[in-house]
Amino acid sequence: MTTQVASASPNKAIVTQTAERELRIERIFNAPRERVWKAMTDPALVSQWWGRGNKVVVERMDVQRGGHWRFVEHTPEGTHGFEGRYREVKPMERIEQTFEWDGMPGHVTVETMTLEDLGDGRTKLVNISLFHTVEDLQGMVGSGMEQGLNESYAALDKLLARPN
Template sequence: MSKSSQQTSRDAVVTQPSDREIRTERIFDAPRERVWRAMTDPKQVAQWWGRGNKLVVERLEVERGGHWRFVEHAEGDAHGFEGRFREVTPPERMVQTFEWDGMPGYVILITTTLEDVGNGRTKLVATSLFYTTEERDGMASSGMEGGLNESYRALDALLAREA
């Protein structure tokens, strides 16, 4: 297997199941509880969420109504992201809003589930619901898929270190 195919073999499967959704699926080689901790512990989130860039986790209140806010520092610039948790069911499901400071008022609703698929592996499914088709298409064309895969590769590395 070539190096480039090794890199893409672990990429998330990204689809558009409806005119307002983006669905992401990815398998991680770690138990569901471990993946959940990596997604909800501020120290761990800071190690993978920002695509390898410095990430400041300003808030991460993983509870219904809780606020989260991350600031990614890249190429001399800072990008803030934030939202609220609508539902939290450890270690299997969270529903949260997502908003980028660069486009205030454009809020996405993300439902993430973690499924134990056996052999110490976890399937993550994240469905992002947009207000309009145009907003979905804008996100899809923004480079979001590449950034997501960079973050997921960083999460793989974190999970491997903690194994």
């Protein structure tokens, strides 16, 4: 089963439903893998792009197996907390973690992010999200997740374009 959730366009993530409870997100960044990794794992940098331009407080980010992460996004509509645990961390290459939104406790997704060095100064990010139920997947897709994801990735593009 492979269903494209939305059309691909330049600088947009390709979001595909690859199995009944699985979404695949693919995006290429114009930056070396080391810079993308740092932007994904340094709390000071994560707070600059993760929240789609909204203020994000990184309350916790212990990037190691068993470590806990927690981000709180402050929007005009209120605050939204997100958190999880790191299940696997392979520096520069892979992070597997859980993801849970405070607004729907108990609906945990397992996300596996890999970063591939394309050899030309660009990095391909692939994120596989495994949902507990089909309804959880459909709820995430229906929530505007793709728009928010692309807004965050656009903010990440701007961060990565800055000089070191």
